Amino acid sequence: METTVHSNNTQPEVDIQKDVSEPLPVLVDLIEKSAKRTRNVFNKNYSLPLENVPASQRVKLSVKISDEYEHVKELPQALLTQQKVNTDKPGNRKPIPSHSQPILEQNVKVLPGHAYPSAPGVELSEETSVESEISEDGIQHIIDSLPESKAQQEARKTAQGVVAIRQKAGYQTGPPTSSSLVRKPTLQAVRPEWHAPWKLMRVISGHLGWVRSIAVEPGNKWFATGAGDRTIKIWDLASGTLKLTLTGHISTVRGLAVSPRHPYLFSCGEDKMVKCWDLEYNKVIRHYHGHLSGVYTMSLHPVLDVLVTGGRDATARVWDMRTKQCIHVLSGHSATIADVKCQEGDPQVITGSMDSMVRLWDLAAGKTLSVLTHHKKSVRALALHPDEFTFASGSSDNIKQWKCPEGSFIQNFEGHKSIVNTLSINSDNVMFSGGDNGSMHFWDWKSGYNFQKTETTIQPGSLDSESGIFASTFDRSGSRLITGEADKTVKIWKEDENATEETHPLDWKPSLARRRY
Numbered sequence: 457m458e459t460t461v462h463s464n465n466t467q468p469e470v471d472i473q474k475d476v477s478e479p480l481p482v483l484v485d486l487i488e489k490s491a492k493r494t495r496n497v498f499n500k501n502y503s504l505p506l507e508n509v510p511a512s513q514r515v516k517l518s519v520k521i522s523d524e525y526e527h528v529k530e531l532p533q534a535l536l537t538q539q540k541v542n543t544d545k546p547g548n549r550k551p552i553p554s555h556s557q558p559i560l561e562q563n564v565k566v567l568p569g570h571a572y573p574s575a576p577g578v579e580l581s582e583e584t585s586v587e588s589e590i591s592e593d594g595i596q597h598i599i600d601s602l603p604e605s606k607a608q609q610e611a612r613k614t615a616q617g618v619v620a621i622r623q624k625a626g627y628q629t630g631p632p633t634s635s636s637l638v639r640k641p642t643l644q645a646v647r648p649e650w651h652a653p654w655k656l657m658r659v660i661s662g663h664l665g666w667v668r669s670i671a672v673e674p675g676n677k678w679f680a681t682g683a684g685d686r687t688i689k690i691w692d693l694a695s696g697t698l699k700l701t702l703t704g705h706i707s708t709v710r711g712l713a714v715s716p717r718h719p720y721l722f723s724c725g726e727d728k729m730v731k732c733w734d735l736e737y738n739k740v741i742r743h744y745h746g747h748l749s750g751v752y753t754m755s756l757h758p759v760l761d762v763l764v765t766g767g768r769d770a771t772a773r774v775w776d777m778r779t780k781q782c783i784h785v786l787s788g789h790s791a792t793i794a795d796v797k798c799q800e801g802d803p804q805v806i807t808g809s810m811d812s813m814v815r816l817w818d819l820a821a822g823k824t825l826s827v828l829t830h831h832k833k834s835v836r837a838l839a840l841h842p843d844e845f846t847f848a849s850g851s852s853d854n855i856k857q858w859k860c861p862e863g864s865f866i867q868n869f870e871g872h873k874s875i876v877n878t879l880s881i882n883s884d885n886v887m888f889s890g891g892d893n894g895s896m897h898f899w900d901w902k903s904g905y906n907f908q909k910t911e912t913t914i915q916p917g918s919l920d921s922e923s924g925i926f927a928s929t930f931d932r933s934g935s936r937l938i939t940g941e942a943d944k945t946v947k948i949w950k951e952d953e954n955a956t957e958e959t960h961p962l963d964w965k966p967s968l969a970r971r972r973y
Contacts, residue, residue, distance in 0.1 A: 645966035648905035651886055652951040653960055654898055654937065656913055660696045660946040662689055667940030668926050671712035671721075676932035680721060681946055682709025688723055688733075693931060696948065704740055705729060711754035711765070720777075722763060726750035730765055730775070744775045746782050755798040755805075762819075764805055766793030772807050774819065784822035788815055794836040797847065802861045806847060808835035814849050816863050826863045830856055839879035839887065841901065842934075850876035850889055857904070867904045872897045877926050882934030890925030890939060905964055918943040 665684025672679040678699060680690050688702040688709055707727035714721050721733040730751055732742035749768035756763055762783070766772040772786040772793055791811035798805055803816035803825050814828040814835055828849070837850035845860045848869070855869035855876060874891030881887045885901035890912075898908040914923050927940035937949040952960075 646903040647966075648900040648903035648907065648962065648964055649885060650957050650962050651884070651898070651900060651907055652953075652955040653908050654910075654949045655952050656947060657936070657950040658696050658948040659913070659915065660691060660948070661915065661944065662691075662698055663687070663944045663946070665708065665944060666924075666926060666942050667944065667946055668708055668710050669712040669723075670927045670929045670938050670940050670946070671714045672929055672931050672938070673714050674716040674932065679929075679931070679938060680712050680714065681927075681940055682712050682723060682725070683940070683944070684708045686725070688712065688721075691946070693936070700738065702733060702738060704731060707750070710750070710752045713754050713756045713763070715756055715777075716758070718777075722754060722756065724751035724754045724765055724767075726752075728767075730754070730763075732777070742780050744773075744780055744782075746773055746785075747771075752792065752794055753796045755796045757798045757804065757819075758800050762798075764796050764798055766796045766807055768792045770809070770811075772796055772805065772817070774805070774822070784819075786815075786817050786822060786824075788824050788827075789813065791834075794834065795838040797838045797840050799840055799860075801845065803863070806838055806840075808838045808849050810834035810836070812851065814838075814858075814863070816861075825861075828858065828863050828865075830865060834875075837876050837879040837889075839881045841881050842883045848879055848881065848887060850879045852876065855879070855887075855889055855899075857901075869899050869904050869906070871906050871909075877924065878928040878939075880928045880930050880937065882930040884934055886934075888928055888930075888937055890928050892924045894923030894925060894941075896925065896939075907962070912939070912941060912947065915943040915945050 663681065663683035663685055665686075667681050667683045669682040670679060672693070677693060678690055679693055680688055682688050682705075686703070686705045686707060686709065688705075689698060690700040690702070691697065692699055702721075702723075705723065705725040705727055706729075707725050709723055709725045711724040712721070713723075719735045721735055722731065723733065724730045728747050728750060730744035730747070731740045732744070733739065734741045744763070744765070747765065747767050747769055751765050751767040753767070754763065754765045761777040763775040763777050764772055764786075765775065770787070770789045770791055770793060772789075773782050774784040774786065775781070776783055786805065786807070789807065789809040789811055791809050793807050793809045795808045796805065797807075802818065804819040805817040807815050807817065809815070812829070812831045812833055812835060814831070816825040816828070817823070818825050831849065831851045831853060833852040835849050835851050839848045839850075841847065846857060846866065847860065848855055848857050850872075852875045855872060857866040857869065858864065859866055869887070869889070872889050872891060872895065874893050874895050876889050877892055878890045879887065881901060887899040887901050889897045889899065891897075894912040894914070896908075896910045896912055897906055899906050912923060912925060914920070922942040922944075924942040925939050926942065929938055930936065931938065935950060939947045939949065941947060
């Protein structure tokens, strides 16, 4: 057994010697990998020859060289001009070869060897070496004459844009005027204008259902109301007496509009009908068919013979008043369109929907110009300012003020904690918002200050739940406010003529929460 063990021990020794004389391929690969790792670690001292550098490294090196020396491949124009002037002077020496360093100044010293030649036309000998003495002014001149790189041009344009934006926003762009280095925006709290409080003037009863729509005649003599009793009633504005009742709808009348250029009254309702009434004969002369569900709102274009309606089918339809043809179907909302407004300038159509969005439309193309997604709840009310190119949108989260035509946000009207069903603005910069719980808020349009909060007066015998305000509008003079409410009445409000700034002082304090830039 010992002999067997001995023979087994001697045989591996012979194999190891054979392996040492002839290295295995695996061992060669390990040595190469180790050498590569060593070169990577000590790359600064043991760099690879250029022919052994990987292709990616060569590309990287060429990109770096191109980026660093792209704008200095050629001498600046000022330096070339200076060299040309120096070489053109009589008696000057031969121009310096391009591979040598150019002499930029006349300050030249000759190193030990031969004396500097003074005779014109005499050249320097080969044994004489020339060294230029460049002054700091000359170097700065060359630096200033260098063209801007692409990065410098982009940085300069960016800096100019930032300065312009800061100037527009009211930031200080010049050097600081005080010891503080922090640039702060110029905040300005707008002082609200004083407005007289509004009070109830008249209550008009006659409808048998919720009053859902109101429209005032352009001559300011009468106004029309539509209600849940499927009738349209025309009232005298001065006395409040009933003049006429129009029947024809088979469901709630949700929208009314009186044409300022034609003797027409337009109405729409939950029965999917849009009707045109001839006020000379008090009869329906046109129907506009196309909506697939109830029609909740309508608006007339102030210049064109165009009617825009919107409803539960989430579309707004543009109708030709004369031919009854549907010009456009404005689709884009995903829920009921609760209000629509038309104006003369772009955007000519504005819609508010229960998908919490406000859309501005291009009437000519029939497409959306912009979408305002600031609201978090349903947008049930819109109001255009009669004099300014601004409008407001009302939701249960807050009321927002916007600027046309791009729809830029201006400010919030915060504090009406209710579902806002209606908004109205007059030329005296008074905005009214009516809530679903009967709350009435009056706002100063410029500052967003809520100068009056009140509750509507419920008709005796009505339930507490019948206190909602569904529709409102100012008359043509802006001195009367007409509201349609859930207690089946129409109420007229007016300013208190006995109120003054002394009897009803403005209870306002500047706050950072109400600021304008």
